[in-house]
């Protein structure tokens with residue numbers, strides 16, 4: 001396999017450049033592109049003269065976007081460190097929701113006016129992951145959603161649960177589907193009532209993981225650098241909380257809270273800087289869903305041997321498929337789960353939304369209205 005990308009920009013697949021059908025044809029509407037701004041820094045740059053997409057192709061739908069949300073991955077995209085980034089000045093952000101305003105001639109199951117969210121991977125409809133799906137990761141290797149209108153394959157949208165508005169639905173495609181896959185779809189089976197789940201931090205993935213795990217009847221432990229955020233986590237149902245700044249040995253605290261057994265599932269969003277403590281926190285036969293890189297891309301210093309002696313599943317999670325998204329939506333509807341939105345920004349203020357997410361002040365999700 002050819003290896004493309006540079007040392008600080010991991011890339012494990014070929015042909016990252018996308019075919020043209022993922023791109024908007026430019027003509028009189030507003031969109032952002034991730035490119036160098038006036039200060040020479042890469043960020044979202046507003047274009048007010050883009051051409052609106054034509055009528056959708058036979059298999060496409062045209063969506064009037066109404067809300068988008070940010071993920072830490074969008075910060076990585078800006079710095080060039082994301083695994084799913086390309087070299088083109090793409091329309092940023094993977095996550096958005098809106099309403100269908102035109103339907104291609106061969107599209108079944110959707111009609112004008114349907115409220116939909118877009119999938120993170122354009123072409124991962126179901127089944128196991130395949131490296132080819134990297135070629136169309138929205139807001140990275142292909143155009144994303146920070147635009148007034150997008151034209152996308154109909155197989156890459158899902159109807160949004162009736163209890164959610166556009167802002168809530170815009171929080172789902174990356175963070176929620178990732179948490180869902182980690183907790184319900186992989187390894188030793190779905191989280192069940194009576195099990196214990198550990199969520200690291202209070203960002204987008206971890207807070208929706210808390211909500212999903214509580215809805216499944218699990219006991220949830222949440223860590224954070226902020227006591228105030230931990231109080232908010234308790235309001236959402238967290239059973240136990242640990243401040244990982246004031247309790248740097250938080251793995252020992254987890255062990256004490258679980259009568260020295262450990263937790264059944266870890267939502268591991270930290271990466272090399274937290275993996276050792278996550279391994280110390282997990283129970284025999286438990287699962288660590290390896291999701292994030294908040295502490296970087298370096299190899300972990302820790303020995304991986306505890307995974308062997310505890311017979312632990314270490315499962316790599318990469319967002320999820322459209323089929324997973326739909327199964328999650330059914331669960332969200334059944335439990336009437338509302339994504340937690342910390343703050344909403346206007347479309348023109350996208351750069352401020354990025355800065356806010358980057359500051360780490362948020363709890364849950366940050367949304368941009370379109």
Ligand SMILES: NC(=O)c1ccc[n+]([C@@H]2O[C@H](COP(=O)([O-])OP(=O)(O)OC[C@H]3O[C@@H](n4cnc5c(N)ncnc54)[C@H](OP(=O)(O)O)[C@@H]3O)[C@@H](O)[C@H]2O)c1
Pocket residue numbers: 070071072073076174175178200201202203204205206223224225226229244269270273274290291292293294295317318319320357360361362364
């Ligand atoms: N593999 C995938 O498919 C996938 C999908 C989505 C996200 N991710 C990755 O998962 C990670 C989280 O994404 P996100 O969008 O949820 O991020 P986010 O919303 O920006 O969350 C950031 C929060 O993480 C917490 N945090 C930071 N450093 C931490 C540490 N050392 N230990 C524990 N918590 C820490 C902080 O919470 P407090 O302020 O409470 O301390 C911070 O506010 C990112 O690395 C992202 O790239 C991967």
